[in-house]
Amino acid sequence: MAKKVYGVKRGRNTGLFTSWAECRAQIDGFPGAVYKGFMTLEEAQAWLWGKEAAEMTLEGFDAPDEEPLSGNGTSELVDRDGGAAGRGTGETVGAEYAVYTDGSCLRNPDGPGGFAAVILYQDGTTREIVGGEPRTTNNRMELRAGIEALRSLPEGATLDFYTDSQYLQKAFVKHWLSAWRRRGWMTTAGAPVKNQDLWQALGAECDRRTICFHWVKGHAGHRYNERCDELARQEAIRQAAET
Numbered sequence: 349m350a351k352k353v354y355g356v357k358r359g360r361n362t363g364l365f366t367s368w369a370e371c372r373a374q375i376d377g378f379p380g381a382v383y384k385g386f387m388t389l390e391e392a393q394a395w396l397w398g399k400e401a402a403e404m405t406l407e408g409f410d411a412p413d414e415e416p417l418s419g420n421g422t423s424e425l426v427d428r429d430g431g432a433a434g435r436g437t438g439e440t441v442g443a444e445y446a447v448y449t450d451g452s453c454l455r456n457p458d459g460p461g462g463f464a465a466v467i468l469y470q471d472g473t474t475r476e477i478v479g480g481e482p483r484t485t486n487n488r489m490e491l492r493a494g495i496e497a498l499r500s501l502p503e504g505a506t507l508d509f510y511t512d513s514q515y516l517q518k519a520f521v522k523h524w525l526s527a528w529r530r531r532g533w534m535t536t537a538g539a540p541v542k543n544q545d546l547w548q549a550l551g552a553e554c555d556r557r558t559i560c561f562h563w564v565k566g567h568a569g570h571r572y573n574e575r576c577d578e579l580a581r582q583e584a585i586r587q588a589a590e591t
Contacts, residue, residue, distance in 0.1 A: 353392040358382040364392055380560065443560065445469060445507040447497045449516075450566075450576035451489025452584045460591060462583025463489040464576040465497035475500070476575075480583040482591045489580065490516050491546035498553035506558040512566035512573055520561050525551050 354365045359374035359381045368385075375381035386392040446468040453461035462480035469475070477496050480489070490513040501507065511517050519525045525547060528534070533541045533548075541547060564570045566577065 353386045353389050354383060355386065355392045355396040356381070356383045357396060362396075364389075364396065382560065443506045443508045443558075445501055445505060446510065446572075447501075447507055448510045448570075448572035448576050449490070449493035449497055450512065450573065450580045451486055451491070451493050452577070452580035453484055453486040453489055454584050454588055457485040458483050460484070460584050460587035461486065461489040462580040462585075462587060463493035463496070464579035464583065465493050465500075466572045466575050466579075467497060467500065468572070476579060478579050478583050480580075480587045482587050485543075487513075487515050488543055488546060489584075491543060491550055493576070493580070495546065495550050495553060498550070498557060501557065503556040504558075508560050508562060510562045510564050510570075510573065512564050512577075514563060517561050517563045519547070520554070520559075 352368075354368065354371035356362050356365065356371060356374045359378050361374050365371040365374070371383060371385075375383050384392075384395055386395065448466045448468075449464070451461065451463045453459050460480065460482050461484040462478065464479075465477040467475045467477070477493075477500060479492065479496060481492075490511070494509070494511070494516060497509075527536075528541045528544075528547065529551070533544050535541055564573050566573065
């Protein structure tokens with residue numbers, strides 16, 4: 349079994365850990381936790397402390413195959429499933445940007461759909477992005493919202509990403525996307541991954557930015573989540589009227 353090292357930049361305690369259990373104890377329920385898994389100690393040191401990190405020796409540790417590694421790009425993937433910030437008022441937690449997205453589809457699947465994103469800037473201004481398709485699915489609209497939101501932000505940006513779609517969020521925090529990439533975009537059952545075109549596009553955008561993923565409960569009074577829902581539904585209705 350592969351040996352792994354886990355680094356924690358933001359958590360109850362920061363540093364390097366030789367097991368997933370130790371790492372998880374530092375990040376579970378910690379607002380804005382940032383962590384990443386590595387196959388070598390040298391990579392972990394460079395990420396946490398820079399390339400001039402002191403030499404250390406860590407031996408004899410294993411981690412379960414299903415435990416997280418942060419994809420094959422530069423995104424720092426943070427499990428915020430139900431964490432404190434994910435249940436908060438919907439304000440940014442200190443990143444350069446906060447992004448909220450949602451998708452909607454009437455007569456799902458294969459009906460008219462819309463997607464929307466609201467981007468919050470540090471100066472307090474916001475930007476809204478809206479689009480849609482005449483025949484689509486709810487999941488595809490969720491993915492389109494994420495893609496278009498990230499494309500509007502500069503490469504290298506640091507952002508908090510809020511979504512009520514567990515389909516989208518768990519692909520990153522549960523590392524489904526990384527696994528699909530390793531298997532050539534096939535599921536564990538040997539079937540092609542659905543919406544592969546959009547997952548590839550979204551993954552490429554995430555690789556170019558540092559992202560903390562947050563899940564928020566839909567229709568629960570989160571200001572910007574509610575706004576995205578409203579915009580996405582309006583666009584779906586507009587698409588329906590034009591078909």
